Amino acid sequence: MPEHKHTISSGFSGALEGKDLGAFLIWGIPLMMVPLLGIVVHVLFVVIFFKESMELQHSGRNERSKPCHYTAVHPVLMVCMLFILLPVFHPLMMHWRNQCGAFKAQPHAVALSIVFWVLVLTVSAVRLRGYFAAIFAVIGGQ
Amino acid sequence: MSQWYYALDKKQQGPVSAAELKSLFQQDKISEETLVWNKSMTDWKKLKQVLPDLNSAPEPAAASGPATTPATGAQTPGTAQSELSIQINLAIGSLVSGILGIPSCCCGFLIPFCCILIPLPIAAVVLGHLTLNRASIEPLDDTARVMAIIGLVLGYGSILMTLFTIALHALGFGMDQIQWEDLMQQLQDARA
Numbered sequence: 001m002p003e004h005k006h007t008i009s010s011g012f013s014g015a016l017e018g019k020d021l022g023a024f025l026i027w028g029i030p031l032m033m034v035p036l037l038g039i040v041v042h043v044l045f046v047v048i049f050f051k052e053s054m055e056l057q058h059s060g061r062n063e064r065s066k067p068c069h070y071t072a073v074h075p076v077l078m079v080c081m082l083f084i085l086l087p088v089f090h091p092l093m094m095h096w097r098n099q100c101g102a103f104k105a106q107p108h109a110v111a112l113s114i115v116f117w118v119l120v121l122t123v124s125a126v127r128l129r130g131y132f133a134a135i136f137a138v139i140g141g142q
Numbered sequence: 143m144s145q146w147y148y149a150l151d152k153k154q155q156g157p158v159s160a161a162e163l164k165s166l167f168q169q170d171k172i173s174e175e176t177l178v179w180n181k182s183m184t185d186w187k188k189l190k191q192v193l194p195d196l197n198s199a200p201e202p203a204a205a206s207g208p209a210t211t212p213a214t215g216a217q218t219p220g221t222a223q224s225e226l227s228i229q230i231n232l233a234i235g236s237l238v239s240g241i242l243g244i245p246s247c248c249c250g251f252l253i254p255f256c257c258i259l260i261p262l263p264i265a266a267v268v269l270g271h272l273t274l275n276r277a278s279i280e281p282l283d284d285t286a287r288v289m290a291i292i293g294l295v296l297g298y299g300s301i302l303m304t305l306f307t308i309a310l311h312a313l314g315f316g317m318d319q320i321q322w323e324d325l326m327q328q329l330q331d332a333r334a
Contacts, residue, residue: 069226073227073231077238080238081234089234092285131332
């Protein structure tokens with residue numbers, strides 16, 4: 001039997017040409033802590049998730065792809081949810097990305113994503129501690 | 143040898159042999175999720191269920207059953223994806239609304255910022271219930287169910303807390319004009 005180029009877990013090969021950006025989607029999160037660069041990385045993440053999902057959706061129209069969560073999200077909703085709540089939905093998107101089998105699997109993607117986002121949010125909270133202190137002082141009647 | 147039928151573009155194709163079916167899979171003309179049927183089966187099944195070892199080409203086991211072809215429109219991959227899409231989008235809407243609606247709890251204290259967020263917890267509750275009601279149409283996706291439940295909890299929690307803080311505000315515990323100006327001043331100091 002001739003060697004089959006696809007495996008069951010990666011039956012989308014060929015549908016998505018180009019470089020796999022899974023590693024950047026994980027290891028790029030710490031870059032969010034860099035002022036100004038964080039905004040750029042944020043936008044890049046949204047664009048990458050959106051682009052991958054659209055390409056996968058396109059490849060699924062001829063029934064070559066199995067139904068998966070990664071392509072189930074409406075494009076407008078995806079952009080909104082990722083722009084507004086990226087720390088919440090990034091781990092979920094990475095989980096769905098691994099689950100759909102169309103991309104190179106990123107081991108421990110969800111765990112790493114959660115750890116990195118906790119780190120990024122903690123650093124951001126420390127930076128903005130002056131604002132929080134002012135709000136709590138006024139609410140507390142200081 | 144069993145003669146197989148398969149669903150492609152929501153139409154029945156075939157008959158083909160098991161070997162031809164595997165060949166079609168290897169040529170990417172069908173996927174492991176493609177619905178297939180032969181005369182020994184009672185209903186259509188996914189290719190991976192009847193031919194679990196697609197790369198080693200075993201002959202599929204035949205089961206006894208009626209010899210009539212069932213309708214292909216029952217649950218094709220396209221409709222499955224469509225239903226999943228509806229459930230996921232409703233659930234995400236509920237979760238997003240629930241999370242963004244949390245600050246509305248403070249509307250008794252910070253009226254200008256938070257009162258405009260009051261519709262969000264209501265939206266979270268509505269979308270959450272719409273998601274869970276999809277279970278009467280199709281089995282609910284686990285992820286959608288979890289997201290809808292979280293959205294519902296956040297939505298109902300925010301509504302209750304909003305009512306509580308509004309009541310506090312009505313009783314005179316809210317932020318007055320002087321406190322509001324004080325907050326603005328402190329925020330400006332923090333920025334400086």
